[in-house]
Amino acid sequence: MSIKKVRYNSNDVSQIRINGDIIYEHITPTYTPVDYLESTGTQYIDTGVVANGIEIKYQYTSYLNSNGYNSCFGARKGGRFGLAIWQNSFHVMPDGYNIKSMDYSQHILKIGIVYNSTANLDDSIYYQIPKTQPTDYASIPCYLFCENLPNYVTNSAVKIFYCKLYYGTELVRDFIPVLDENGVPCMFDRVTETFFYNVGEGEFIYLLNNNDNNDNNDNNDNNDNNDNNDNNDNNDNIQQIDYLESTGTQYIDTGVVADGVDIKFQYNYTPSYDNSAFGARDQGGSDRFGLIICDNYFHVMPPGYNFRPADGDVHTLTYGSKFNWTATLDETYTYNSGSSRVSSRSAYLFRENDQRTVRTGSLKIFYCKLYSGNNLVRDFTPCINNGEPCMYDAVSGDYFYNAGTGTFLYEEEDE
Secondary structure (H helix, E strand, O other): OEEEEEEEOOEEEEEEEEOOEEEEEEEOOOOEEEEEEEEOOOOOEEOOOOOOEEEEEEEEEEOOOOOOOEEEEEEEEOEEEEEEEEOOEEEEEOOOEEEEEOOOOOEEEEEEHHHOOEEEEOOEEEEEOOOOOHHHOOOOOOEEOOOEOOOOOOOOEEEEEEEEEEEOOEEEEEEEEEEOOOOOEEEEEOOOOEEEOOOOOOOOEEEEOOOOOOOOOHHHHHOOHHHOOHHHHOOOOEEEEEEEEEOOOOOEEOOOOOOEEEEEEEEOOOOOOOEEEEEEEOOOOOOEEEEEEEOOEEEEEOOOEEEEEOOOOEEEEEEEHHHOOEEEEOOOEEEEOOOOOOOOOOOEEOEEEOOOOOEEOOEEEEEEEEEEOOEEEEEEEEEEEOOEEEEEEOOOOOEEOOOOOOOOEEEEOOO
16 A cells, blocks of 8 residues: 655645555645735634634734724633734733734734643733633634624734634644635635635635745745835836825725824815825714814824914924824924824825715825834835826735725826
């Protein structure tokens, strides 16, 4: 008897032969690896297994619900198991503990019985979990991109780059993000060699993986497109431009909550009110972040202050938590607000994200960097991608397009 592994039509084929005759053959499904699956808040996956340990690489992209859980994964019945954003912190279960202030960077979390009941984030132990028994954990299957908690909304906007689930010390799921044979984004489990699909609404967002070797997670960890934009720069369909210009109807949803900014802008200035360059505002109105023209002044938020007469010149502005809440215009005009009451909504460019009042902007943006605390969460430069003007984000490696009406104006870079 011989056991042989061969390649056939790009598939891995395992065969058991006796005297040359095939008595068993197994074909590994065909798939295309991608860097991650990203949920916008309505997609999720039922893993089909009860788990009490995990290794996961994740990155939140937005804080959808400031009054509840934004679960990356989890389940709750009898006990609990999971990771969520709660009270602006990464919140781990089974017992529920805020291990670190939330941010929008990539992280690797290891937690559970297989890791000696510790919560390990990016190779640092943040918490020793006092609950150590399987009965302390959830008794129902774990979900990805939300918590398996009936009658509660726990969905999140998050990317998952890979995920390993354990029960005790046994690996029960080894998920990698892929496109199946029909191009449908899903998770492929290398334990059962099965595809796991979205059971929510809409479709997952994904980024194609430039590394074809998908046999271990080191390739995902070491192939961060966020750190190297050469692949995008060398794409013949991408063209860098000087700026994007809104005429008042175009805007971009950045997909992140921010409390810091470094932006270069130029208003098409006429005396005006509420001409927004960027920002977000909660429904209550007092928690805001952004820049508008108010009473013919550049007006920064929070808390809302007219700190320099508005004009139509090119300016750079830095402001927010990263800059100690000091607004600096062109390295000259400064204002220290001392305020940190920012919006929990995702920031818009060329408009304020405010459900009550539409505050659009007529201006050019040459670049924009957004921060959460000291972490850079968006690094936008204007470009043309396949003929469409948009912003390229060097952090996520994604392109962000007009969410309004009409078309952005732009000017090509000088050679």
